[in-house]
Amino acid sequence: MFGKIKNLYALSCLIFVIIANALAILASCQSQPAPRAPLSQMPHWGDSLVWIFDAISNPPPPVQPSDWLFYNKEEGQNFEQYIAINPVSRSALRKQIYIQTFGAFDSLREVILHKTAQYLQIFYDLPIRHSAPQILDTNAIPTHAYRTKNEMLQIKTGYLLNRLSKALPDSAIMLVGFTDVDLYPSEQWNYVFGQASLYRRVGVWSLARFGNPYEDSATFRLCLKRTIQTAVHEVGHAFSLKHCIAYDCTMAGSNNLREIDSRPLHFCPICEAKISYNLKFNLHRRYLALAKFWKDEGFHEEAQYFTEAAKLSQQYGLTTTALEE
Ligand SMILES: [Zn+2]
Numbered sequence: 001m002f003g004k005i006k007n008l009y010a011l012s013c014l015i016f017v018i019i020a021n022a023l024a025i026l027a028s029c030q031s032q033p034a035p036r037a038p039l040s041q042m043p044h045w046g047d048s049l050v051w052i053f054d055a056i057s058n059p060p061p062p063v064q065p066s067d068w069l070f071y072n073k074e075e076g077q078n079f080e081q082y083i084a085i086n087p088v089s090r091s092a093l094r095k096q097i098y099i100q101t102f103g104a105f106d107s108l109r110e111v112i113l114h115k116t117a118q119y120l121q122i123f124y125d126l127p128i129r130h131s132a133p134q135i136l137d138t139n140a141i142p143t144h145a146y147r148t149k150n151e152m153l154q155i156k157t158g159y160l161l162n163r164l165s166k167a168l169p170d171s172a173i174m175l176v177g178f179t180d181v182d183l184y185p186s187e188q189w190n191y192v193f194g195q196a197s198l199y200r201r202v203g204v205w206s207l208a209r210f211g212n213p214y215e216d217s218a219t220f221r222l223c224l225k226r227t228i229q230t231a232v233h234e235v236g237h238a239f240s241l242k243h244c245i246a247y248d249c250t251m252a253g254s255n256n257l258r259e260i261d262s263r264p265l266h267f268c269p270i271c272e273a274k275i276s277y278n279l280k281f282n283l284h285r286r287y288l289a290l291a292k293f294w295k296d297e298g299f300h301e302e303a304q305y306f307t308e309a310a311k312l313s314q315q316y317g318l319t320t321t322a323l324e325e
């Protein structure tokens with residue numbers, strides 16, 4: 001998934017925008033007084049969460065050659081822009097995220113899929129349901145929807161997204177697909193880790209490039225972490241979140257495994273404000289559950305982050321699902 005270098009001027013402008021954005025957030029955070037009023041009386045939900053969680057967040061890392069932002073100029077999406085687009089959300093009818101597998105999964109990848117589904121349920125605080133698995137038989141797929149590259153079978157994401165769209169259950173907020181077959185979005189691209197629609201309520205991603213979980217326990221854990229990171233990112237897109245350029249964030253674009261591995265397993269304060277406003281989380285309860293997940297899996301850095309987030313959410317009274325604007 002490698003684009004073309006546009007030019008150095010565009011790149012330097014992009015870096016300037018990122019730095020300016022980060023400085024603006026920092027400046028606004030330093031200039032605000034300590035919040036004492038209930039959140040319902042604070043001026044804005046988005047500003048409030050940025051104020052609270054900026055202390056445990058990091059600025060975006062410098063852009064390196066081959067990184068996503070090296071090739072793709074992105075403008076980000078602030079809280080107001082997100083609310084204005086009427087993002088995908090749950091409704092009285094649509095209350096669940098459905099998962100669909102394409103192709104056969106071996107036993108360790110089944111374990112990874114199970115743990116990822118468990119994580120999505122905690123992260124998005126929504127029930128997860130499994131649709132019946134579907135096979136991927138190239139004899140039954142149109143020839144324009146697959147190819148062989150470097151002796152690897154690849155399926156076009158658009159084809160799978162269309163299949164998911166047609167299979168959306170009535171009670172589904174979204175239907176997301178997992179496969180261990182490699183993916184590509186169009187002929188110009190070498191591959192893609194995953195792809196989701198901002199509005200069609202579907203997404204798909206692949207475990208094909210995330211390592212062989214049978215190699216050893218370290219590779220299994222890496223494969224699990226990459227799968228969860230990609231799943232949270234793509235489901236975020238399916239909830240209409242665009243790529244993040246404001247912080248080091250799960251919702252930042254990734255062009256390669258080094259970028260995926262460098263991303264945190266949590267949303268930055270701005271993306272967190274968007275999704276928590278949309279889905280009305282009880283943030284404190286959710287952070288405790290996320291910390292427990294990572295602790296149980298032996299990922300201490302991630303457990304530590306969510307433990308800190310749980311402490312802050314309790315300190316600032318984010319212990320109910322009520323959001324008053
Ligand atoms: Zn993305």
Ligand SMILES: [Zn+2]
Binds near residue numbers: 250251268269271272
């Ligand atoms: Zn973000």
